[in-house]
Amino acid sequence: MKAVVIREYGSPEVLQYQEVEPPKIKPDQLLVKVRATCVNPVDWKIRKGMLKLITGNKFPMILGFDLSGDVVEVGSQVTRFKPGDAIYGNVGLLGGAYAELAAVPEKSVALKPTNMTYEEAASVPVAALTALQALQDLAHIQVGQTVLINGASGGVGTFAVQIAKALGAEVTAVCSTKNIDLVKSLGADRVIDYSQQDFTQGTAQYDIILDAVAKQSFSSCKQVLKAKGIYVNTLPTPETIVQSVLTAFIPGKKAKFILETPRSQDLLYLKELIEAGKIRSVIDRTFPLQELAAAHAYSESERAVGKIAIAVAG
Known part of the structure; x- marks a missing residue:
């Protein structure tokens, strides 16, 4: 099969499109023909070696976590899927979605939303699960x-605005001037243009602040949190980890960080919201798998609005 492989950490040029052996599935896994995947910031952070304490130095490595595609084969313990099913989900900790075929745990996938393309569905799992679980x-x-969503026009942020609205919250979204109309179209009740106003210096207070781009700290957000407000960061910085431990034992405002867990029940819940028209994917650009290096470079530029999709197989 064709896949994009890295044999060392480095710049986008280390991503090599080549022929490799297809994966062998375990009893609890599905073999999936990948139709689409997408780029998440964690992908290029791994590629650059920023997470090597977790990923180690075992090469060759196939990155990519999100996928949508068709089931080719099921393991002996799989009960919920059969060959031919269209699914979407998260490959899990080991990655492997930047390929024509991927082995995926049954517990990490669900049937694909019927009203989404493969590219739209592949853009959901990591970002929307992060938002939902946060x-x-x-x-x-x-x-x-x-609820205030900082970074409302990004991958996690676009889903967070929609999910918070679907769950009945009043949503304030923070983004740049050019993305105000988009964020309003996703359901935000109020939009703050960060180039004009610093929300941490405002008078409004919030029950929840989700920092989807990890640009603010708990300390800087503390004064705009209500007395029992909760701040959630998408990047476990040393400060956030310390604050989460400290605030867990003290009454009042809490600091937390989110590490997304692939769960089929959450994907099924998102599927319901998607099919009910309450959530949609925002895709900035779609690249073919052969141009993954360009997609990584674009993601690293932090100019993308919503998600960067990757078309894999026809």
Whole structure:
């Protein structure tokens, strides 16, 4: 099969499109013909060696976590899927989605939303699960609460705005001038242009602040959190980790960080919201798998609005 492989850490040029052996599935896995995947910031952070304490130095490595495609084969313990099913999900910790075929745990996928293309569906899992689990599992979002999404036009942010609205919150979105109309179209009740106003210096207070781009700290957000407000960061910085431990034992405002977990039940819930027209993917650009290096470079520029999709197989 064709795949994009790295044999060392480095710039986008280390991503090599070549022929490799297809994966062999375990009893609890599916073999999936990948129709589409996408680029998440974690992909290029791994490629650059920024996470080598987790990923190690075992090469060759096939990156990529999100995918959508068709089931080719199922393991002996798989009960919910059969060959031919169209699915979407997250490959999990080991990656492997930048390829024509991928081995995926059954617990990490769900049937693809019927009203999405493969590219749209592949853009959902990591970003939307991060948003959902941050808001629902960590912040315990309630109907009528005030939620601020910092980085509302990015991959996680675009889903976070829509999910918070679907869960009945009043949403304030923070983005740049050029993305105000987009963020409003996703359902934001109020938009703050960060080039004109610093939300951390405002008078409004929020029940939940989700920093989807990890550009603000708990300390800087503290004064605009309500007395029992919760701040969630998408990047586990040393400060956030320390603050999360400290605030866990002290009454009042809490600091937390989200590490997304691929769960089929959450993907099924997102599928319901998508098919009900409450969530959509925002795709900035679609690249073919052969041009993955260009897609990584574009992601690293931090200019992308929403997601960067990768078309894999016809």
